[in-house]
Amino acid sequence: MIFSKHGRTSKQQQSTFRTQGHTIDITKFYTYLGIDITPSGSFSRATKQLRLKALRASFKLKSLLASNHNPSISLALDLFHSLVKPILLYCAEVLGTNIQCRDLIFNGVQEYPAENIREGIYNILSPILGSNIQLLKVTRLGKKNDVTSPRPVLVRFKRYSDKLNILYQSELLSNQNILLTHPKFSYEVSDLEHVLLNYCKILLQVPRSSVNAAVRGELGTFPLYIEAQSQLIKYWLRLQNLPNDRIVKKAYDFAVEQEQDWAVHVQDILCRHGFQNVWLNPAVDAKHFGNVFKERLKDTFVSGWRQEIRNYSKLQTYSKFKTNFTLEKYLSSIQNKSFVANITKLRISAHCLEIEKGRYNNIPATQRRCPTCNHGIEDELHFLLLCPTYTEERQKLMDVINKTTNITLPKTSSETFNLLMSCPDAISLYIGQYISTAFQKRNRIDTNT
Numbered sequence: 300m301i302f303s304k305h306g307r308t309s310k311q312q313q314s315t316f317r318t319q320g321h322t323i324d325i326t327k328f329y330t331y332l333g334i335d336i337t338p339s340g341s342f343s344r345a346t347k348q349l350r351l352k353a354l355r356a357s358f359k360l361k362s363l364l365a366s367n368h369n370p371s372i373s374l375a376l377d378l379f380h381s382l383v384k385p386i387l388l389y390c391a392e393v394l395g396t397n398i399q400c401r402d403l404i405f406n407g408v409q410e411y412p413a414e415n416i417r418e419g420i421y422n423i424l425s426p427i428l429g430s431n432i433q434l435l436k437v438t439r440l441g442k443k444n445d446v447t448s449p450r451p452v453l454v455r456f457k458r459y460s461d462k463l464n465i466l467y468q469s470e471l472l473s474n475q476n477i478l479l480t481h482p483k484f485s486y487e488v489s490d491l492e493h494v495l496l497n498y499c500k501i502l503l504q505v506p507r508s509s510v511n512a513a514v515r516g517e518l519g520t521f522p523l524y525i526e527a528q529s530q531l532i533k534y535w536l537r538l539q540n541l542p543n544d545r546i547v548k549k550a551y552d553f554a555v556e557q558e559q560d561w562a563v564h565v566q567d568i569l570c571r572h573g574f575q576n577v578w579l580n581p582a583v584d585a586k587h588f589g590n591v592f593k594e595r596l597k598d599t600f601v602s603g604w605r606q607e608i609r610n611y612s613k614l615q616t617y618s619k620f621k622t623n624f625t626l627e628k629y630l631s632s633i634q635n636k637s638f639v640a641n642i643t644k645l646r647i648s649a650h651c652l653e654i655e656k657g658r659y660n661n662i663p664a665t666q667r668r669c670p671t672c673n674h675g676i677e678d679e680l681h682f683l684l685l686c687p688t689y690t691e692e693r694q695k696l697m698d699v700i701n702k703t704t705n706i707t708l709p710k711t712s713s714e715t716f717n718l719l720m721s722c723p724d725a726i727s728l729y730i731g732q733y734i735s736t737a738f739q740k741r742n743r744i745d746t747n748t
């Protein structure tokens with residue numbers, strides 16, 4: 300294999316190599332210890348191969364679970380973590396630093412009309428990052444109808460230059476009131492993370508279009524990059540203790556001196572999480588620091604996750620009753636799989652009520668009326684507590700709560716809604732039963748009209 304910057308071999312370089320009379324083939328990739336190495340030094344082929352292997356393993360696992368009557372969700376998650384995750388995290392010490400793109404959140408770009416926003420953002424960023432910057436996604440965050448304050452804009456862009464650190468220090472961040480969120484590593488945006496997310500969606504029996512933040516929230520499943528970066532930092536600490544004459548240590552020292560990607564990313568990851576002191580003085584207890592580092596990453600993720608579900612218009616309802624990032628009890632306490640699935644769908648707004656259907660059909664939120672009673676907007680609260688179509692079923696639910704538990708329902712319907720949606724252990728089964736019967740009734744009405 301002939302290494303070159305763009306992975307292409309020029310005609311002059313196409314020499315023939317021979318050893319003991321045999322011609323040596325020139326190859327476009329070589330698999331070394333399970334990782335595909337290519338002439339450009341890019342690991343995208345390796346990532347794709349790992350994804351394929353992990354997908355095969357997760358399909359096999361899913362069919363095994365199905366043939367064993369789908370055991371509990373926590374067991375299914377444990378099996379994924381022990382059988383599939385190690386494939387996804389293989390060689391994360393290297394692949395974990397492979398930054399694919401970055402996100403920025405602009406707070407002060409109200410002066411750009413919707414159709415020119417992409418151009419406006421490009422004009423702000425290109426003088427700093429160069430004209431070869433590629434904007435992958437530009438979306439407004441927050442509520443659509445909010446006219447009181449300019450809605451923030453999320454910008455995802457591809458990293459093409461090393462000037463990104465300039466952006467960190469640049470006055471641009473303070474001048475334009477811009478928040479530079481943590482970079483998206485290959486694990487977050489690549490198909491590797493999707494293997495985990497798709498598995499989670501199948502476990503929860505929700506559509507693939509369901510919001511990832513809510514799916515993670517229901518299962519308390521952290522993204523892979525946390526493990527990947529912890530693995531990376533552990534490896535980096537191990538490197539520090541190697542004798543100076545070891546080839547890998549020499550390569551590392553060279554990478555630091557030359558400010559090469561890998562070393563810069565380790566520094567970046569440590570500093571961004573408040574561990575600049577460890578970068579400067581790596582003489583720490585590796586095991587203890589590994590745990591502290593991982594916990595910090597988890598805390599940072601959870602606070603970002605809270606912000607995300609609050610800002611995501613589709614998850615406005617969810618953010619009201621979902622408080623802790625942990626596996627929901629109702630997922631394992633209720634035996635009836637269809638009850639569980641219907642609770643999840645209503646909780647994370649992955650259902651077919653008008654409030655969601657209208658979103659896809661571009662109907663304004665105020666006009667997404669309940670098709671069964673025509674008394675108001677058909678949102679989750681209307682469906683659970685107000686809609687006269689389900690009065691009979693609702694009465695049964697209230698009776699059973701009054702008779703069999705000592706739960707006192709709050710006075711306001713929004714508080715009652717939050718209480719019921721948080722599925723307390725004693726009544727989760729009855730809530731599942733109500734939601735399932737009501738969904739069935741609604742579907743019947745829907746198909747008859």
Ligand SMILES: [Zn+2]
Nearest residue numbers: 669672686687
């Ligand atoms: Zn109704």
